[in-house]
Amino acid sequence: MTGRVASPPLWALPGLLRKLAVDRLGMMRDAAELDDVVRVSMGPKKMFILNHPDHAKHVLADNSDNYHKGIGLVQARRILGDGLLTSEGDIWRARRRTVQPAFRPGRIVAQAGVVAEEAAALVATLAAAEGGPPVDVLHEVTGLTLGVLGRSLLDSDLSAHDSIAHAFEAVQDRAMFDMVTQDLVPDWVPLAGRRRFRRAEAELSRVVEVLVARRAERMRSEGEGDDALSRMIAAASRVEDPRAGRQQLEEELITLLLAGHETTASTLGWTLHLLEGHPGVRDRVREEARRVLEDRPPDADDLHRLTYTTQVVQEAMRLYPPVWILPRIARADDVVGGHPVPAGADVLVCPYTLHRHPRLWEHPERFDPDRFDVQRVARRPRYAYIPFGAGPRFCVGSNLGMMEAVFVTALVTRDLDLRATPGYAAVAEPMMSLRLGGGLPMTVARAR
Numbered sequence: 001m002t003g004r005v006a007s008p009p010l011w012a013l014p015g016l017l018r019k020l021a022v023d024r025l026g027m028m029r030d031a032a033e034l035d036d037v038v039r040v041s042m043g044p045k046k047m048f049i050l051n052h053p054d055h056a057k058h059v060l061a062d063n064s065d066n067y068h069k070g071i072g073l074v075q076a077r078r079i080l081g082d083g084l085l086t087s088e089g090d091i092w093r094a095r096r097r098t099v100q101p102a103f104r105p106g107r108i109v110a111q112a113g114v115v116a117e118e119a120a121a122l123v124a125t126l127a128a129a130e131g132g133p134p135v136d137v138l139h140e141v142t143g144l145t146l147g148v149l150g151r152s153l154l155d156s157d158l159s160a161h162d163s164i165a166h167a168f169e170a171v172q173d174r175a176m177f178d179m180v181t182q183d184l185v186p187d188w189v190p191l192a193g194r195r196r197f198r199r200a201e202a203e204l205s206r207v208v209e210v211l212v213a214r215r216a217e218r219m220r221s222e223g224e225g226d227d228a229l230s231r232m233i234a235a236a237s238r239v240e241d242p243r244a245g246r247q248q249l250e251e252e253l254i255t256l257l258l259a260g261h262e263t264t265a266s267t268l269g270w271t272l273h274l275l276e277g278h279p280g281v282r283d284r285v286r287e288e289a290r291r292v293l294e295d296r297p298p299d300a301d302d303l304h305r306l307t308y309t310t311q312v313v314q315e316a317m318r319l320y321p322p323v324w325i326l327p328r329i330a331r332a333d334d335v336v337g338g339h340p341v342p343a344g345a346d347v348l349v350c351p352y353t354l355h356r357h358p359r360l361w362e363h364p365e366r367f368d369p370d371r372f373d374v375q376r377v378a379r380r381p382r383y384a385y386i387p388f389g390a391g392p393r394f395c396v397g398s399n400l401g402m403m404e405a406v407f408v409t410a411l412v413t414r415d416l417d418l419r420a421t422p423g424y425a426a427v428a429e430p431m432m433s434l435r436l437g438g439g440l441p442m443t444v445a446r447a448r
Contacts, residue, residue: 024430032353037339046345053383055337056349059328061391066334070327070346083255098235102153102228108399111152112300118147119408120297123415126444134421134441141268145261148404155227161207164257167200208253263322264401266433269440271316271409274367276420282413285309289414298407306410311372313405317387320434321351351386360384418442
């Protein structure tokens with residue numbers, strides 16, 4: 001038996017499709033209000049928007065082999081190629097095996113000192129702005145996440161490559177443009193966004209060349225390390241065709257540079273923004289940080305003691321998930337929750353709306369870290385909360401990202417008061433993650 005699938009009324013379809021171009025979050029919200037499964041027809045093309053934990057589990061975990069990466073990520077392959085984020089099948093499994101050891105729990109725990117040092121440096125940078133003009137906190141935390149990425153996963157210094165973040169903005173803009181226009185605008189059309197993309201592509205290739213050359217030189221004298229970059233270099237060297245090996249290495253490193261910093265920076269930006277607007281929550285985080293850490297930097301054991309701070313980060317990721325949409329394409333006919341899904345259909349699982357489902361979350365728009373108390377978590381369906389995805393494609397860097405977010409939130413809140421500038425309004429910019437559009441300008445004062 002198959003169930004009923006909601007479809008938008010014909011009069012609403014043009015507006016819904018227009019939102020695909022200009023307000024993708026709005027489109028997902030509109031679809032979620034219709035039903036847990038919504039079908040949108042665009043001529044012969046079918047799109048299914050799923051908003052139920054059981055449906056997410058089926059597509060992302062139980063029958064994941066039937067669902068390959070979909071719209072948006074298909075276009076991202078223009079620069080990411082067959083990197084870990086966009087590859088499929090045997091290629092993805094091989095590349096996952098290459099980097100997985102660099103993310104094993106014991107190795108990530110050993111990076112706690114690196115994360116704490118970078119967090120302390122961020123606090124010092126922000127403290128130096130005390131009493132001065134507003135500082136873009138999002139820019140500063142992006143620098144921190146790049147610093148952690150370089151030291152913990154690449155055994156490299158990324159401080160001289162701050163162009164990476166701007167380059168990836170241009171890359172994601174291009175992927176979104178191609179998604180919305182369905183790749184129908186020819187490459188020769190001289191659009192400003194494409195010029196930015198070409199400059200970004202060249203810059204990322206330059207950065208990759210520098211990082212690989214420096215790490216390879218050290219490997220010749222020191223041998224292969226346990227970091228992700230040396231593993232990538234070693235794997236590429238075993239590829240029979242040197243050109244294919246170099247391409248594989250570039251795709252993997254660019255993907256790691258993007259995925260390894262952008263989503264964590266976004267999470268930190270939203271967490272600090274939400275704390276500024278909720279002084280009672282901020283005071284609880286400060287009290288916990290001062291009680292657990294006193295005046296020292298955090299270590300690996302503190303990650304399990306900063307329980308409320310962890311809940312705050314989890315709640316920030318509920319409202320503004322690191323990856324806000326998970327696009328897939330059905331390879332073969334399937335049935336999801338009693339609803340037939342034909343081969344070739346686009347299937348969208350949207351953590352942003354799933355995390356705000358009114359039947360799963362009480363007062364879903366409210367910022368309430370206590371909803372991640374252990375007892376309340378146990379009462380919710382497992383797939384009601386998927387900030388790092390689910391199934392085989394679960395984010396390999398989730399443990400490192402959580403450590404960064406918790407340590408930085410604890411240290412910044414313990415030592416500083418951050419205040420949004422008058423007239424500032426947060427805007428969610430839906431690229432790969434939900435970044436704060438326009439940055440996060442805040443004034444800095446010492447915490448009392």
